[in-house]
Amino acid sequence: MSVTRCGTPRTAGLDGVAAGHVDAPARLAGWDTPPMTGTPNDRGRAAYQAGWRIRHAHPEDARVMGRVHVEVWREAYTGLMRPEALAGVDPEIGAQRWARILAAPRPDGATTWVGCTPTGEVVALASEGPARDADAPTAHEVRALNVLRSAYGTGLADLLMVDLAGDGPAYLWVVEGNDRAVAFYRRHGFEDDGGRKVDERLGVREIRMGRERSPWAGDAASDLDGAARDADGGRGLGPSPVVTGKGP
């Protein structure tokens, strides 16, 4: 089994944990690496070949996730959300929340992911799981996808979508006016299905988007494992570095 890492080694010790840029090679060594749940597109494939990585989040990520989450929101939602709501988001509170969430497997089977630069810095977080809406159009929900602006357009978001949504049916909510996100999801086969909800606290209306199938489903030419083997001189990097790959 081969495992790709996402984050810097734990040689930094507790300082590294405090800095939030930590991987856990000891634990990773024991991780299973089941096949990816979906088919990557060309952008995801290129990102993987360039060294961008995704993996399940673990508790040591909580601090950096709190920070990244707040930064992503400020970058993406300034002008879309109520300023008071945005001003109230706090990296420390976020970190505590992530620590609680990641302390144990989520009861409903949802999974949380991080995405890293080729140098191992966490710059994205994401989650997926069973639908949380009683009237959901599909059983599977892409719950969050948050990438720092510095990683926009790199293919990291495409790479995350491979495991967030698999190749099959899924739905998600996107803030009205978040045109970049809407364009990205449309590229991944999602369309506005007419579902709407309002978050009074944040002062936003949300649009529901759904799809039946990934545009790349069954596209053998986009097989990431094959790409990884090619990039690795035939040794094979193995499938995506996940603990319990979970598809829709």
Ligand SMILES: CC(C)(COP(=O)(O)OP(=O)(O)OC[C@H]1O[C@@H](n2cnc3c(N)ncnc32)[C@H](O)[C@@H]1OP(=O)(O)O)[C@@H](O)C(=O)NCCC(=O)NCCS
């Ligand atoms: C949404 C997100 C995951 C997309 O990832 P990304 O790497 O930025 O996406 P890409 O660059 O691959 O694709 C974005 C597309 O939107 C287009 N775009 C950019 N700004 C746009 C705008 N204002 N209006 C319409 N399209 C726009 C880009 O040109 C690109 O189009 P293309 O497919 O023709 O290349 C990422 O931007 C992000 O995390 N944003 C902040 C948080 C967020 O909004 N998350 C979604 C919550 S539902």
